[in-house]
Amino acid sequence: MTVIVPEPVLVENDQEVVDGGALDLDGGFVVPDSNAFGHSFRDYEKESQRKAAVEEFYRINHLNQTYEFAKKKKEEYKKLSKAEMSIWECCELLNEFVDESDPDLDDPQIEHLLQTAEAIRRDYPDHDWLHLTALIHDLGKVLLHPSFGGEPQWCVVGDTFPLGCAFDESIVHHQFFKENPDYKNPAYKTKLGIYSEKCGLDKVTISWGHDEYMYLVMKENKTTLPAAALFIVRFHSFYSLHRSGAYTYLMDDDDKEMLKWLQIFNKYDLYSKSKVRVDVEKVKPYYMSLINKYFPEKLRW
Numbered sequence: 001m002t003v004i005v006p007e008p009v010l011v012e013n014d015q016e017v018v019d020g021g022a023l024d025l026d027g028g029f030v031v032p033d034s035n036a037f038g039h040s041f042r043d044y045e046k047e048s049q050r051k052a053a054v055e056e057f058y059r060i061n062h063l064n065q066t067y068e069f070a071k072k073k074k075e076e077y078k079k080l081s082k083a084e085m086s087i088w089e090c091c092e093l094l095n096e097f098v099d100e101s102d103p104d105l106d107d108p109q110i111e112h113l114l115q116t117a118e119a120i121r122r123d124y125p126d127h128d129w130l131h132l133t134a135l136i137h138d139l140g141k142v143l144l145h146p147s148f149g150g151e152p153q154w155c156v157v158g159d160t161f162p163l164g165c166a167f168d169e170s171i172v173h174h175q176f177f178k179e180n181p182d183y184k185n186p187a188y189k190t191k192l193g194i195y196s197e198k199c200g201l202d203k204v205t206i207s208w209g210h211d212e213y214m215y216l217v218m219k220e221n222k223t224t225l226p227a228a229a230l231f232i233v234r235f236h237s238f239y240s241l242h243r244s245g246a247y248t249y250l251m252d253d254d255d256k257e258m259l260k261w262l263q264i265f266n267k268y269d270l271y272s273k274s275k276v277r278v279d280v281e282k283v284k285p286y287y288m289s290l291i292n293k294y295f296p297e298k299l300r301w
C-alpha cells in the first residue's frame with residue numbers, strides 16, 4: 001500500500017545564515033507520523049515488506065565492518081582516482097539505486113535527495129548552503145555504481161558507528177556485532193577503546209560507507225561550503241550519536257557546535273521520505289546555481 005505523506009507545512013521563521021548566530025532548532029517542519037509504507041519511521045522490528053531484507057543487510061554489515069576494514073577502504077578511496085564528474089552528473093547516476101538498508105523508502109535515491117533538499121529549503125529559505133548540503137548528502141552512494149567497482153550495499157549504506165571501541169547498544173541490530181572479529185578484541189571492547197575522552201570525532205574511525213566517502217570528496221575537491229556542511233555529510237548516518245546520544249564523550253567542543261546543525265538536518269533527511277515526487281526539471285536551475293557557487297565544475301571521485 002502506498003500512503004501519501006502530506007507536504008511539510010511551512011511556518012514563518014526568520015533564520016540567519018550560518019555565521020549569523022541565531023539557531024532555531026525547530027525550523028517549523030511538521031514531522032509526519034508515518035513513512036511511505038504507513039508505518040512509523042525507523043522501526044526495525046515492525047513486520048513489513050522490507051523487514052527481512054533490512055535485517056539481513058545489518059547482519060552482513062555488522063559482521064564485516066571492522067577497524068582494519070574501514071581504515072583500508074579510506075586509504076583506497078582517498079586517492080579519488082575512480083572517476084571525474086560534476087555534482088549533477090553524480091545525482092543522475094543515483095537514479096538507478098535503491099537503498100537496501102532503509103525501512104522507510106524504496107524509491108530511487110535521486111528522489112530522496114530532492115525531497116530532502118526541497119523540504120529544508122522551505123523552512124530555511126535563506127540558508128542556501130543547507131539546501132545544497134541536503135542535495136548532496138547521499139551522493140556517496142555512487143560507490144554502488146560499476147565505475148566504482150560496484151561495492152556491495154553493506155559497505156555503502158546503513159547507519160554508521162565508531163570502530164576501535166565498544167559497540168553501543170543503541171546501534172540498530174546490535175545483536176549482530178557478536179560475530180564481528182572486533183567484538184572480542186581486548187583493545188577495542190572497552191568504552192574508550194583506542195580513543196581518549198573528548199578526542200574529537202575527526203580522530204575516530206567510523207564504519208566505512210557513503211558518509212565518509214562523500215566527506216572526502218567534498219574536502220579534497222575544496223568545496224567552499226561551511227564546516228557544518230562537511231560535518232553533516234560525514235556523520236548523518238551516525239544515529240547512535242545524533243539520535244541516541246551515545247559516544248558524546250568522544251566529541252570536542254567544535255563537534256558539539258556542529259551537532260546542532262546535524263540534528264536540524266536529520267529531521268529533513270528522515271521525515272521528508274515520501275511518495276510525493278519532486279519535479280526535477282523545475283528545480284534543477286536553482287540547484288545548479290548552488291553547485292556552481294560551492295563546487296568546481298568537475299570533481300575527482
Ligand SMILES: O[C@H]1[C@H](O)[C@@H](O)[C@H](O)[C@@H](O)[C@H]1O
Pocket residue numbers: 099101102103138157158159160236237238239
Ligand atoms: O542514507 C542512509 C539510509 O537511508 C540508511 O537506511 C540509514 O540507515 C542511513 O543512516 C542513511 O544515511
Ligand SMILES: [Fe+2]
Pocket residue numbers: 137138210236237
Ligand atoms: Fe545517507
Ligand SMILES: [Fe+2]
Pocket residue numbers: 112116137138269
Ligand atoms: Fe539521506
